Amino acid sequence: MKKAIIDPWGTVLIEDYQRAIKEFGISPFDKKILKKLPNPNRLMRRLVVFGHQDLGRIADAIKNKSDFAILTGIMPSAEKLHLGNRMVVEMVQYFQEQGGEAYVLVADLEALATRDISLEEAERRAMNFHIPAYVALGLDPKKTHFYFQSKNKIVRDLAYEFSTKLTLNEFRAIYGNLDAGKIMSVLTQIADILYPQIKKPRPVVVPVGLDQSPHMRACRDVVRRYKKYNFILPSATYHKFTPSLDGNTKMSKSKPNSYISIPEDPEIAGKKVLNAVTGGRKTIEEQKRLGGEPEKCMIFEIYKQHLIENDKELDEIYRRCKSGELLCGEDKARACKLMKKFIEDFNKKFKKARSNVDKLNIISHF
Template structure:
């Protein structure tokens, strides 16, 4: 019997076969036609799968209440581009009618990463919350809270912990470290928190590595005797690959990771060293064209830096046919990355002034 596939929320393995991942975990292929004016990530297949898409689509079309929720893990003073994609999807669902919830996972950071509650709070206020707003989150239409200040979440964590066995946790996560168990169960409480007062659908945009948390929540909801909660829906992003193409982008590999914020000059040096789809010689490149699918600079253009689909398609065709070189692709990526970084930092400084005025749940 084949060994059941595991996804590690704490690891850095790059999933190569997303089709197999969909089959192994009984996911739905993402259907952009279900959603009004799908964003760049949805249109281009970066969002590749989901669960419960129809119930969210119906809520949008019928203007019924639903929520979008995500968490901030305040373990550092920067975020990488994989997190940026999640924030963009949160902002999308917020724009089409979702009630947005952003939690600061200070209890999980303490349990799994050894970050003190005080340090987590400082990082959240100084950088993470402003960064989310700078990337498109509307703070006026968002409910914020810290796990450690939300008594309802803490009570629910204790309740939900009775619904999971050690063997079940091992089968789903492959690791039963006590800190990770506490962190995962707290995430279940977070995911369902918006439904504590009102039963309604919710969508949790995540990277593929966070799928176990969604599956655990859906399993717990499914085994409850009452129908108090709607099982959470999700949409999943493909990993933001590291610039050398070997694994998912991770801050543990700084030379292959792009962080926010980061000096554009340093980022451009990384881009110029990134895995290329160009051929060994110019003659060969003109004759065969580029292997675009493995080119990391083009992947940056596709996932992050070019909004216009026609502009991206034009670059793709020229590069694929050999009319455009790898060096030219990297130069375009460098220019657009510099523009993006400068704009982000400007917005970040502007929104930092708003954070002190935000209201947080304290129960």
């Protein structure tokens, strides 16, 4: 049963993750590293965090109570967030609670270079939506340094300094199709990742989804070959994608019914959950006889990733489903209720965070 919780879902994605571990220099997030990290959160305990880079360095810093930092970025072009963003925030929160200094950057230069969103518009969106949403998802605004890329002269200068440290062929090997906007964005992101080390080298952890691994790769390449600042190789955690409610491997923005947006109308979020693909059998009789297949169930995956905090409770659901005791109707009703509650909670917290946005610790002098 524990085994199931370790990796109860998906067959296609697992291959992606294994490939990532094999090809991109990502280490598996296993019990060994898990043991070194105090009070692991839900995502870590259930290995939704599936990989990492140099996380031992962060574990050591936590153990020795020595200085380390956490960094994540907000892309202010998206009109909504999704459950995947929540995982990033929870990982930041976790490391913050273990003593790390958290930085959240607004990637306004990237939005300008790759999406043609003006810096003013990016700032408006970030202040009205993305930053309060991150706070509503659990970020401690008092302990977090926010900054806008465009206002961080150190980051901007570093991007130029790093520009000769990777060849265009290396960019292409990491990113595939390239244009000048992407190149400038990547260099700026590399600078963001290293910015927490600019006063003195220290471990930095960047919690990301697998789609962000190229940036880590590019950044770590720069650190390896450019010794001037004695940067420490940045660490990363990689968490899985939140799957599509229709059973596909990844949420798709083109199918809004396949994923839960943040924010979302609680009723609509509930309905989406009710329509999710489950691991149920064709008939109730069959389900009772063979048991359900929680490994294939989107509801179970969303429990695991998001809605059920208590491991024993999750195990119990797994057991009851497997045994045929729990039918999809009952299960979906609970999921619907939990999802509505999650969304309602978010909406409340978001409202409050938005009204306090002017009290945030936004760095403006560099």
